[in-house]
Amino acid sequence: MKLSDNGPGKVDMKTVKLESDLVGSGLQGENHQNAQLAEFRNSIAQSGRQEFEENRCSTALSNGQSASSVLEQGQSPVDDTGISSASTICPAPLCRQFWKAGNYDDGLGSKVTFQNGKNYLHVHPMFLHSNATSHKWAFGAIAELLDNAIDEIQNGASFVIVDKTLNPRDGSPALLIQDNGGGMDPEAMRRCMSFGFSDKKNKSAIGQYGNGFKTSTMRLGADVIVFSRHLHERALTQSIGLLSYTFLSRTGHDRIVVPMVDYEFNSAKGKLEFSQRRGKEHFMSNLSMLLQWSPYSTEAELLKQFDDIGSRGTKVIIYNLWLNDDGIVELDFDTDPEDIRIGGDIKKVDTIPAWRTVNEQHIANRLHYSLRAYLSILYLRTPETFQIILRGRLVENHNLANDLKFQEFILYRPQSGGCVEGQVITTIGFLKEAPHVCVHGFNVYHKNRLILPFWPVVSYADSRGRGVVGVLEANFIEPTHNKQDFERTSLFQKLEGRLKEMTWEYWDYHCGLIGYHVRKKYPAPGPKQDSSLIMANGKTKPVKFSQSSPAVGSARAWSATGLPTKRKPSNDVMELESVKRRGQSGANPIVSGMSSEAQPATTANQSRYQEAANLIQENKKLQAQCLEYEKRNEELNTKVTQLKKELEEVKRDYGQLMTEVTSLDLIKEENDVHM
Numbered sequence: 001m002k003l004s005d006n007g008p009g010k011v012d013m014k015t016v017k018l019e020s021d022l023v024g025s026g027l028q029g030e031n032h033q034n035a036q037l038a039e040f041r042n043s044i045a046q047s048g049r050q051e052f053e054e055n056r057c058s059t060a061l062s063n064g065q066s067a068s069s070v071l072e073q074g075q076s077p078v079d080d081t082g083i084s085s086a087s088t089i090c091p092a093p094l095c096r097q098f099w100k101a102g103n104y105d106d107g108l109g110s111k112v113t114f115q116n117g118k119n120y121l122h123v124h125p126m127f128l129h130s131n132a133t134s135h136k137w138a139f140g141a142i143a144e145l146l147d148n149a150i151d152e153i154q155n156g157a158s159f160v161i162v163d164k165t166l167n168p169r170d171g172s173p174a175l176l177i178q179d180n181g182g183g184m185d186p187e188a189m190r191r192c193m194s195f196g197f198s199d200k201k202n203k204s205a206i207g208q209y210g211n212g213f214k215t216s217t218m219r220l221g222a223d224v225i226v227f228s229r230h231l232h233e234r235a236l237t238q239s240i241g242l243l244s245y246t247f248l249s250r251t252g253h254d255r256i257v258v259p260m261v262d263y264e265f266n267s268a269k270g271k272l273e274f275s276q277r278r279g280k281e282h283f284m285s286n287l288s289m290l291l292q293w294s295p296y297s298t299e300a301e302l303l304k305q306f307d308d309i310g311s312r313g314t315k316v317i318i319y320n321l322w323l324n325d326d327g328i329v330e331l332d333f334d335t336d337p338e339d340i341r342i343g344g345d346i347k348k349v350d351t352i353p354a355w356r357t358v359n360e361q362h363i364a365n366r367l368h369y370s371l372r373a374y375l376s377i378l379y380l381r382t383p384e385t386f387q388i389i390l391r392g393r394l395v396e397n398h399n400l401a402n403d404l405k406f407q408e409f410i411l412y413r414p415q416s417g418g419c420v421e422g423q424v425i426t427t428i429g430f431l432k433e434a435p436h437v438c439v440h441g442f443n444v445y446h447k448n449r450l451i452l453p454f455w456p457v458v459s460y461a462d463s464r465g466r467g468v469v470g471v472l473e474a475n476f477i478e479p480t481h482n483k484q485d486f487e488r489t490s491l492f493q494k495l496e497g498r499l500k501e502m503t504w505e506y507w508d509y510h511c512g513l514i515g516y517h518v519r520k521k522y523p524a525p526g527p528k529q530d531s532s533l534i535m536a537n538g539k540t541k542p543v544k545f546s547q548s549s550p551a552v553g554s555a556r557a558w559s560a561t562g563l564p565t566k567r568k569p570s571n572d573v574m575e576l577e578s579v580k581r582r583g584q585s586g587a588n589p590i591v592s593g594m595s596s597e598a599q600p601a602t603t604a605n606q607s608r609y610q611e612a613a614n615l616i617q618e619n620k621k622l623q624a625q626c627l628e629y630e631k632r633n634e635e636l637n638t639k640v641t642q643l644k645k646e647l648e649e650v651k652r653d654y655g656q657l658m659t660e661v662t663s664l665d666l667i668k669e670e671n672d673v674h675m
Contacts, residue, residue, distance in 0.1 A: 098219065098322035098330070101129055101245070122255040125248035131211070132218035134482045138330055138342055139367075139374050144216035144483065145177050145316060146388070147449065150379065152181025156312075156644070159387045162340070162371070164333040167295040167319045173333055174295070174319035175220060175340075183230035183312040186262040186275065189239040192226070193258045211481060214243070220331070222246045222320040225294045227305045231312045236265040238272070238306055240290060246320055247293040259289035263303075270662045272303075295319055311651070338391045340371040355436045362431075363398065364439040364454045377453065380445045380473060384634065385641050400443050401471045404429030406513050408506065412498055414476055414491050421491055422476030426499070428506050434467030435514045442470040442499050444486070451479045451486060457499045465503045467514065 095101045135141040142162065149160035157179050165176040184192060192213055217224040223244040230237050241260040248256065261283055262275035274283050287299065295317070296302045309315055324330045324343065332341040349359035359365065366373040372390055376398035382388070388395040401407070407429040414421045431437050441454040458465050477492045479485065486492045512518035 096222075096320070096323045096327075097325065098132075101222065101322070125245065125253060125256055128214065128218050128243075128245050128248070128256065132215045134215055134480075135219040135484075136482075137484065138220060139371055140482055140484045141216035141219040142175075142177075142340075142371065143374070143378055143449075144212040146375070146378070147212065147483070149177070149179035149181060150382075150386075150449075152179055153383060153386055155182030157181035158385055159389055162375075162388070162390045163392065164340070165317060168301070169295050169297065172319070173321060173329060173331070174317050175321065175331065176315070176317055178309070178313065178315040180310055180313040183309075183314055184228040184239060185230040185232065185237050186239050186260075186277070188230070189226065189228055189241050189260060189262075193241050193243060193260070212483075215482065217243065217316070217318050218245060219322075221318040221322060223293070224316060224318045225290075225296075226314065226316050227309065228314040229306055229309050229312050234267065236311075237275070238263040238303075240302060242290055242294055244293050247289070257289075259286040259293075261286050261290060267658065268662065270659050270666075311648075336370075336372075338372070338393045340391065342369045349438060351438055355438075358433055358436050359438055362433065362437055362439055363400075363403075364441075367453060374453075377443070378450050380448045380450070380471075384637060400469070401427045403432055404469060404471075405432050405434075406430050406510055410502055412495070414494055416491055416494075422474075424472050424474050424476070426470050426472040426502060428468065428470040428502055430467045430510070430514055431469050435463075435516070437467055440465050440468050440503070442472065445471075445473040446477070446479050446483075446486075447475055448473070449479075449483065451483055455499075457496055458503050463516065464511075465507050468503050468507055470499065470502065 132141075135144070146160055146162070149157060160179040161176065163176045165174045166172070167174050223242070223246050226239075226241045226243075228239050228241075230239075239260065239262045241258060243258055247253075262277070263272050264275050265271070266273050274280075276283075290302065291297055291299065294302070296305070305315060305317075322330050328343060330342065332343040335341050335343070349356055349365065351359055363373050363377065367377065368374075372395060375388055375390060375395045377400055379397070380399075382397055404427065407427055410426045410428060412424050412426060414424075426442070431439060439454060440458070440460065441456040442452070443450060444452040444455055454469070460466055474486075474495060477489060477495065478487050480487060508519040
């Protein structure tokens with residue numbers, strides 16, 4: 001990228017290349033020049049652009065104002081036009097390795113700016129880097145950006161694209177993330193680029209701190225440019241914003257400056273015009289910085305990025321991606337054309353050679369270096385109408401609960417200060433590959449989003465706990481800002497302790513199912529049960545709770561079959577039918593995983609097993625009803641999707657019709673003038 005030679009605080013206005021066939025043109029490609037913009041451009045040409053910029057800089061600095069201010073004073077939370085950005089320190093070189101790129105000149109960091117004898121607090125560019133260090137893992141930063149797209153589902157988003165693109169200036173790889181959500185109007189774009197401002201009021205929204213966009217983009221690359229189109233009540237806007245650590249460090253700024261430009265569609269004229277809400281001079285200055293420091297050197301190239309966005313949506317392009325310690329781009333786009341990888345992160349598993357492949361290929365290990373594997377489990381559930389598309393191919397949702405055998409479901413009600421804080425049902429079982437795998441731990445979700453994958457709450461010794469995996473959604477605890485861990489509150493500590501107990505209890509009672517010596521015998525079947533609905537994948541399925549309601553903070557377990565028991569192994573369908581037959585015939589029952597010692601066939605035992613068989617039949621009926629409801633729900637969702645498509649077509653036809661009417665009106669007016 002060519003750097004400016006003007007020194008700190010100056011902007012090279014010679015880089016501005018206004019395209020008369022784009023600014024002032026209609027959305028349908030009409031090539032009409034915007035008269036007001038052309039007039040302003042000509043005035044600059046007559047007086048000399050360089051002279052204009054020098055005079056502007058000297059005037060601004062004499063008033064204590066920035067020569068590269070972004071927003072008009074008092075219009076936005078990121079407004080800082082009253083703060084001087086001039087610096088006498090030479091520009092610092094930008095290191096391409098993320099963990100070393102924070103070495104900004106200390107002299108700049110200690111400066112305090114004065115205007116009219118007053119102190120102004122502002123955010124130094126060093127904060128962009130230090131703020132981004134909260135993301136230790138590149139995939140965690142990408143997940144943060146996908147959360148924004150998931151939150152846009154409520155605004156009509158049906159897909160998010162994650163792909164590789166190229167920086168046209170030097171051909172280097174860049175990361176593209178694009179969705180077709182509601183997009184952002186000019187003010188929303190400014191709030192997005194600000195720190196600590198969040199518009200997400202929905203309790204189910206994943207994002208809430210107003211900081212994720214900045215931390216995630218700056219963790220992945222030194223620079224990011226955002227294109228967003230927003231349509232609301234027939235008012236269409238296009239906004240472009242640039243957050244560039246390269247620009248700030250090379251020019252020696254002592255505060256964060258974010259160049260932005262806005263365009264509005266003039267429906268009366270059928271043309272796209274630059275927004276005049278902040279003035280022509282402001283637009284020209286910001287456009288100049290965009291063309292100098294973004295990947296696009298002309299206005300035509302900038303506006304072309306909106307061609308594939310549609311009527312609304314947002315496109316994020318992160319460029320100047322960080323390099324690893326070997327001087328190679330951290331994100332690997334080449335090893336797998338349908339994936340994005342982190343080079344060098346393939347974990348070697350210390351196990352016997354015969355088991356090494358199954359361990360290394362398990363998703364618990366692949367998620368650390370394969371973005372496709374990580375995204376497949378990132379969300380517990382996604383609507384059928386929404387798709388995550390990675391490198392041109394759909395990411396299939398992977399329900400980790402389906403990887404478990406001998407499942408049990410354990411209810412946990414955390415308590416704090418004498419009050420119940422929530423309720424969570426944990427699905428626990430052995431991995432299908434057990435005992436050959438060394439994987440164990442719990443996958444903890446929060447509001448549908450994976451926070452801790454395969455969290456090893458116990459470090460097993462003597463193989464105790466090997467292959468035991470759980471899945472749960474814990475909405476009663478809060479994640480950290482990077483969404484890769486939870487805040488270490490008392491509720492979190494209680495949950496950790498309970499999950500340890502679950503692991504050890506499950507192993508001690510069930511390890512015989514995978515070939516280990518059984519440590520504890522199973523208790524006798526419990527008393528008569530009351531019915532309720534639970535299922536491993538988060539849907540409803542009949543199971544039975546004990547008549548005596550469990551104490552707060554305690555747990556009860558049920559097998560996947562719904563057999564009434566406090567703690568006993570799950571059984572396959574064939575085993576259940578065997579239990580049913582034995583209960584009816586009076587034979588001695590042997591439950592899978594229990595001691596093989598014969599149990600006396602008493603009338604009470606037969607009665608219990610007969611009751612279990614009856615409950616199984618009831619479960620089957622309720623399952624059939626659930627499947628019928630789900631089928632009906634899918635049909636309704638399909639109809640809703642079709643209606644949305646038809647509505648979009650109607651809107652598009654209406655827009656074309658209005659454009660044609662406007663054109664006819666203009667032709668009529670011209671004819672009237674000539675006549």
